[in-house]
Amino acid sequence: MKLSLGFSPCPNDTFIFDALVNGKIDSGEFQFEPVLEDVQTLNRWAMEKKLAVSKISYGVWPLISKDYQLLDAGGALGKGVGPLLISKKETLLDAVNQLTIAIPGEQTTAHVLFSLAFPGARHKKFMLFSDIETAVLNGTVDCGVIIHENRFTYMQKGLTKLMDLGEFWEQKTQSPIPLGGIVMRKDFDPGTAARVDALIRESVSYAQARYPFLPDYIKQHSQEMEESVMRQHIDLYVNHYSLGLGVEGRKAGDTLVKVYEGMEAKFARMNH
Numbered sequence: 001m002k003l004s005l006g007f008s009p010c011p012n013d014t015f016i017f018d019a020l021v022n023g024k025i026d027s028g029e030f031q032f033e034p035v036l037e038d039v040q041t042l043n044r045w046a047m048e049k050k051l052a053v054s055k056i057s058y059g060v061w062p063l064i065s066k067d068y069q070l071l072d073a074g075g076a077l078g079k080g081v082g083p084l085l086i087s088k089k090e091t092l093l094d095a096v097n098q099l100t101i102a103i104p105g106e107q108t109t110a111h112v113l114f115s116l117a118f119p120g121a122r123h124k125k126f127m128l129f130s131d132i133e134t135a136v137l138n139g140t141v142d143c144g145v146i147i148h149e150n151r152f153t154y155m156q157k158g159l160t161k162l163m164d165l166g167e168f169w170e171q172k173t174q175s176p177i178p179l180g181g182i183v184m185r186k187d188f189d190p191g192t193a194a195r196v197d198a199l200i201r202e203s204v205s206y207a208q209a210r211y212p213f214l215p216d217y218i219k220q221h222s223q224e225m226e227e228s229v230m231r232q233h234i235d236l237y238v239n240h241y242s243l244g245l246g247v248e249g250r251k252a253g254d255t256l257v258k259v260y261e262g263m264e265a266k267f268a269r270m271n272h
Contacts, residue, residue, distance in 0.1 A: 020199055021034045053071075057108040081237060091162055149225055
């Protein structure tokens, strides 16, 4: 059975899926066809039911849960792994609502967390995550919400952290941050989904057993990133939740859905 499989070119995703898509483990009846795209594109495609299996932001999960089932393995959750709000200069948090903020996609978890912290912010610009630091530096926007490898590089560019949005989430909800999960379309039966889930778990285990070795597949897609940054990326986003969500991981996802629904209701009231 051929299955389209979407994930990002970021080191944590290529680390997780390398063994699965490159024949390092036996995938049995399945032939996976990898499609590497930025997470906002994957989120949009999930809303269009385009791929059979895909990495998504938890921020889009409430919009696609009628069409997709959430798998247990391959996700990115944790503590101390959240998006950061950055600026070129020290800025009072009270002023953020009046400023222009770059956000890495409308349906991202980063947007949900930013909106939770700054519900009054109205001047948002949605853009590709890798363009945000430059937009802040050249003054196109006042502040930016950064994710992925930019969490490790913003200081080298002279940018300042205003707030750790993940820390804000953790303090408010007492839950790990649900950043990304793996979903499979519901037109596949539960047995098929369970076998795919088990293969993703095996792929994660394969990679973890050989770490800190970095396969060429990770380097090919890492946009000339230094190996130390690739490992920081993997250390931060690949953990025990990547092998299985467990009770705490599932609860974190449910909490984010409730927060999202509460925000949607609040915005609806404000716009009436």
